[in-house]
Amino acid sequence: MRFASGLGWRTDGRLRPKTRPDLLRMVSPPDISPATTAVTTSRGSDPTITARAEIVAKELGCPMLRRGGLSIAEVRDSTGRENLIVVTTEQVRLVAGGSVFWFHPNMARSRIEAMLRSEYDRLVEFAGVTTGDRVFDATGGLGSDAIVFAHAAGQSGHVCAVERSEILSAIVRHGxxxxxxxxxxxxxxxxxxxxxxxxxxxxxxxxxxxxxxVVYFDPMFDVTYKTSQGLDLVRRLASLEPVRPGAIDQACRVARRCVVMKDREEGERLKALGFRDISQRGKLAYGRITM
Incomplete structure (x- = not known):
């Protein structure tokens, strides 16, 4: 079996989206949503892959096109949609303009491997997640933190990762x-x-x-992506709406132990939302409200 490796987006080694000649008809599509997206499969896909693609298309309300021997550009032209979700044996890829993004656990893998060596994970320790815990990740995103929480909570725990973006959620969920x-x-x-x-x-x-x-928030930071061009596609997919005080109030109501939120190193958003217990280290800060 071929194992996936590397980043969950195609780059040229300097965190810039790698382009393909057959994908360059529109380098920077203005919108990535179900209304501008169609679903297809890899070439020569079997009935299992086709069935998976049909499920994704039905969930998103997108047209589904059987690939056959068509190129990506030909599939896109035939649907009139600028973006494609391509379902393969091991991946669910988003092709948008000249960029390709797919699910990958990224840092979750190395963090879990470190935990298996009995090493410290800063977020898990700060949130106090242990075996059997129930964790609500209110900003699921790429799913990395949720996966680490699931490892810490074990088989008897439960982790729910909620993502507002339909396309991003579908890629992470199925991927x-x-x-x-x-x-x-x-x-x-x-x-x-x-x-x-x-x-x-x-x-x-x-x-x-x-x-x-535990209820957890990890809002997306605009500043992060000014120096990480390879993540631009993810930034355009995810919601950039800030966490509102009302959401923190509700989180405090439903949390038994604590509410945790990630911020940039300054921690200004944390302070504005009432977080007083703040851990600042490196480029990230975590805030905690204990029940």
């Missing part, structure tokens, strides 16, 4: 089901995460008091 790696602990943790697409601020309102041990 995490089929991603393979030789480290089975990483795979087991990944498969345990319940990835869902929703507005976490609204979803929190429906949760009963003290339902989750």
């Amino acid at each position: 995490s089901r089929y991603y393979e790696h030789r480290n089975r602990e990483v795979i087991k943790a990944m498969r345990r995460v319940m990835f869902t697409c929703d507005d976490s601020s609204e979803l929190l309102k429906t949760e009963a008091d003290r339902t989750w041990d």
Whole structure:
């Protein structure tokens, strides 16, 4: 079996999107949403891959086109959609303009491997996540932190990762089901995460008091992507809306132990939202409200 490796987006080695000649018709599409996206498969796909693609298309409300021997450009032209989700044996890829993005656990893999060596994970320790815990990740994103939480919580725990972006949520949800790696602990943790697409601020309102041990926020930072061009596609997919005070209030209501949020090293957003217990180290700060 071929194991995936490297970044979950194609780059030229300097964190810039790598381009392909057949994908250059539109280098910077203005919108990446179900309305501008179609679903297809890899060339020569079997019925299993086709069925997976049909599920993705149905969930997103996108047209599904059987690939056959067509190139990506030909598939895109035939659908009139600027962006394609391509389902393969081990990946669910987004092709947008000249960039390709797919699910990859990224730092979650090395963090779990470090934890297996009994090394310290800063976020897990700060949030106090242990075996059997229930963790609500209100900003699922690429899923890396949720996967690490799932490893820490173990088989008896429960981790829900909520992502507002329909396209990003679909790629992470389905990609995490089929991603393979030789480290089975990483795979087991990944498969345990319940990835869902929703507005976490609204979803929190429906949760009963003290339902989750930990509620976690990791808002996307504009400044991060000024020097990380390879992540530009992810930035355009994810919601850039700031975390509102109302969401923190709801999180405090449903959390049994604590609410944790990530911020840049200055921690200004944390302070503005009422976080007083702040851990600052390197380029990141974590804030905690203890119940």
